[in-house]
Amino acid sequence: METKIPKLEKKVITVAFVTSAVHLGLIAYAAVKLGITVPTCVTNVKPFTTGAFIDHGQKRYEVHVLAKMWGFEPSRIRVPRGSIVDFYLTSKDVNHGFNIDRTNVNLMAVPYVVNYAQARFETPGKYPVICHEYCGAGHQAMNAMVEVAEADQPAEAEGIEAAPSPSIEAAAQPPGQKIMQTKGCFACHSVNGSPGVGPTFKGVWGRKETLSDGTAITVDEPYVIESIRKPQAKVVKGFGPVMPTIPMTDQELKDIIEYMKTIK
Numbered sequence: 001m002e003t004k005i006p007k008l009e010k011k012v013i014t015v016a017f018v019t020s021a022v023h024l025g026l027i028a029y030a031a032v033k034l035g036i037t038v039p040t041c042v043t044n045v046k047p048f049t050t051g052a053f054i055d056h057g058q059k060r061y062e063v064h065v066l067a068k069m070w071g072f073e074p075s076r077i078r079v080p081r082g083s084i085v086d087f088y089l090t091s092k093d094v095n096h097g098f099n100i101d102r103t104n105v106n107l108m109a110v111p112y113v114v115n116y117a118q119a120r121f122e123t124p125g126k127y128p129v130i131c132h133e134y135c136g137a138g139h140q141a142m143n144a145m146v147e148v149a150e151a152d153q154p155a156e157a158e159g160i161e162a163a164p165s166p167s168i169e170a171a172a173q174p175p176g177q178k179i180m181q182t183k184g185c186f187a188c189h190s191v192n193g194s195p196g197v198g199p200t201f202k203g204v205w206g207r208k209e210t211l212s213d214g215t216a217i218t219v220d221e222p223y224v225i226e227s228i229r230k231p232q233a234k235v236v237k238g239f240g241p242v243m244p245t246i247p248m249t250d251q252e253l254k255d256i257i258e259y260m261k262t263i264k
């Protein structure tokens with residue numbers, strides 16, 4: 001028996017094929033002729049806490065843009081005409097926008113996320129950058145500038161806050177602090193007095209605390225050791241018995257205690 005495809009169905013199939021072909025053709029045209037690359041949200045740049053401007057030579061630049069209330073780091077970059085610039089964007093605080101005038105660059109700056117776009121700058125001039133996501137009182141003044149200079153002008157960037165060198169920072173960090181960071185203690189205990197799930201460590205050494213059963217204690221070495229080994233034994237009043245038992249070596253305990261004494 002012969003299966004007949006109805007005429008209408010044939011038409012529908014033809015139209016579907018033609019529109020798909022046109023669609024794919026336009027994507028290929030955009031990629032090859034117009035140089036518009038398919039946007040990606042996967043980058044190999046880790047979230048960063050300070051802006052950066054990296055010259056890769058041959059008019060290739062990499063910019064790490066840190067959006068924050070209410071400005072961008074860097075606040076101004078200048079590149080020679082003909083440059084290709086890779087923009088990596090993240091936020092230090094809330095969601096921001098990042099739109100470079102007269103380019104295809106239009107991104108969201110999201111904390112802990114790095115978004116990416118590339119732009120090629122052929123025409124000298126000023127390309128204002130604005131934040132197009134409402135982000136608080138200073139939103140309307142949140143902007144930056146990309147300047148495209150003549151080909152022989154040097155590239156430069158402004159407004160990047162110098163980050164403390166990681167090696168110096170690591171050397172100055174007490175071992176106890178590092179251990180507590182690794183074990184996640186600071187998720188519940190602040191060191192600046194701000195409230196958390198557990199008592200703050202600010203000024204904790206020698207502090208008088210009232211326990212949930214009403215007895216008073218002083219935070220000293222035996223109390224801290226007991227609280228880490230058996231978190232539920234003596235819970236400070238006003239806090240839940242929610243601290244997990246986190247394995248610690250004796251040396252780690254010693255380091256932590258030394259560090260806790262210094263949190264004033």
Ligand code: CUA
Nearest residue numbers: 096131133135
């Ligand atoms: Cu940042 Cu609006």
